[in-house]
Amino acid sequence: MPTAEVLSQGDEIVTGQTVDSNAAWLAERLTDLGFTLVRHVGVGDRMPDLVGAFRTIDERADLCVCTGGLGPTDDDLTTAAVAEAFGCPVRLDEEALAQLRARYDRFGRKMAPVNERQAWLPEGCVRLDNDWGTAPGFAVRGSRALFACLPGVPREMRKMFDARVLPLLHEHFSLQPDQLVTLRCVGVGESDLQQALEGWEPANVTVGFRTKLPENHLKLRFSTSAEADHVMAVVEQALDRVGQWVFSVEGAPRPIHGWNTEGGDLATVVGRRLVARQHTLALAESCTGGRISAACTSMPGASAWFLEGLVTYSNAAKVRLLGVPEAVLAEHGAVSEAVARAMAAGVRERSGATWGVSVTGIAGPSGGSEHKPVGTVHLGLVGPSTEAHLALRLPGDRHRVQELSVAAALNLLRQHLA
């Protein structure tokens, strides 16, 4: 497999002002394409460091994707560093200049003379047009490595990678990307996933795990030549063992009956199912403090199925807005099965939604007791012909308890919509 490195340029990276998310994004894409990622390098805006990095990488890798340093200011040095490292003069690219001018015209702004700098590119390079920002990128060959230089703005960088760099990679390398199927799980830890898979040793697949709070992913990696029948058989075996926690199967060669294979996070999957049934949702949140509503409304078009979310933090609000009886609060306490059920029923009835879902719990760090320690959470759900309750003991700090509660509530609803 060809080897690749990722080079990130900029003082803001090297001094830690910015977390280098570009490097991880690129590394994951390149790995999936079939490159062996060997190294990440981050350097500041200093000419000798940059030139040195280009030359060293050229000695040991087949590909290097670089980000940053293509702007119009004096500390944008990538083009000059490439020119010095590989002895190719920098020249004005008329087409790049015309594109820059056209872009400024389109936004009715005048291009400052300094921006013309961005149209000077290393001689003999392949220009990578930037339809999403101003700075064009370029690709050049060293003695061994192919270098693709992209802007550091993540949005522009990602679009340009997909539209401009991918075709180049297929041209220059004979890539044999693995086939990757991801089973996205919630409500389970990695150790329980591993336990459920113990003794399962399918042939011709590499099994991996990845935690992405609140999700855990089971990754099944097949060779590029694996047959669809084999892949599907292995995926079905995995679902037999861990399916109870899976809300989405991504990358499978065929749809799987009864499973979401369209991708998306948990709220997206729930939203799609509600839309398909023309159902609506109302929420009553306490310890999650609006986070379930926020997850639902992060999607465009949520107003088709999301009616309202009541963050009833105080007991008075639970009584007034949801009709939870004061006697029930007094007898069971706000964090209890009875109150969770009453909250879900109350918000459903008053809003007229098809489904009412509630959460009440103790997110911490204080407020816990011996019988109800921090992490105690009760979920309630009321639907057209169902009522359900789930009691949880969640681990971790306040943030984690809140995030895991959001996922558990959405997952409870997803299961009832299955």
Add this chain to the structure above:
Amino acid sequence: MPTAEVLSQGDEIVTGQTVDSNAAWLAERLTDLGFTLVRHVGVGDRMPDLVGAFRTIDERADLCVCTGGLGPTDDDLTTAAVAEAFGCPVRLDEEALAQLRARYDRFGRKMAPVNERQAWLPEGCVRLDNDWGTAPGFAVRGSRALFACLPGVPREMRKMFDARVLPLLHEHFSLQPDQLVTLRCVGVGESDLQQALEGWEPANVTVGFRTKLPENHLKLRFSTSAEADHVMAVVEQALDRVGQWVFSVEGAPRPIHGWNTEGGDLATVVGRRLVARQHTLALAESCTGGRISAACTSMPGASAWFLEGLVTYSNAAKVRLLGVPEAVLAEHGAVSEAVARAMAAGVRERSGATWGVSVTGIAGPSGGSEHKPVGTVHLGLVGPSTEAHLALRLPGDRHRVQELSVAAALNLLRQHLA
């Protein structure tokens, strides 16, 4: 100034499964301590790459902080790589072994034989005790650089850096950290900040900017020897120019009357002010979908001042829960000054809170019109003797409009609490 590099180890870093937040955290801390950060390097779990990285870094830097590769499994290679790179044999550290055993005993678990590996350290190293996890770290000297090797788990790494590495650094280096004062701003872009500071050229300070959506930070960097009087004078000058957007001043040598110098994000600052006045808050959110409630309830103890947050996404919910007159909705539309004011008044009156704050807007991508394009947002506020309204045209995609609206709403309340 001494130079430093950061080395991150692990296949999960180099293949992009994990974003390397350790590198940025360490780089920022080391920069603040007075090191010149030269480079970040990330390598996978391969012995030759690791040994090569240690040797190369030793040739060019005075300090290297390494993370990862200290676990008990076969792909944890840091100790062996250091031993090979610098020719120091690995030996069992009895004290480290005793600490490991004690830790397992404390949690009532049996230590697996494989964990004993973690007590084998390079001969002549300084052991860095890990009170927050299992793997101890260590520090060794190469021919030039001091290497400090820490676990990759961010929580353990950060605690160990502060408790174990910091003292070592002060021992080995004569550090002259800059004095850094940060003015945290909201509701303003970087270009407007720069404009407001145009022509201001104070002596003996470096002025920098950092965008951290939804905040913009103005950073004033002084030398270690700058006098407190000088620093305070420069900070006051900056506040004269940009104070209208500043909600927090961090790192100043003295408190500044009328300004929050205790740190914290916008919701924390608002919460502190409400607690100090024994005031309470109720929210009516539409386009922000619960995000203001989530920001408020991310703080422990929010129940002292946060009563409730109503995510009234549908018009029916605005009428039923907030008492917004149907005629007002029909005449002005849901996204309007009249509705924002009615929402704030309604939630305040019905909840009995001291303050009612509301947001209604168009987050996009669809739903905009010529008169009310995507990004149109109205904020309402009603307090004991105040009513206010703010109309905004926010840039960016759905996520950005939502995040900027949250900040604008909290900031409006903060200004009225000043």
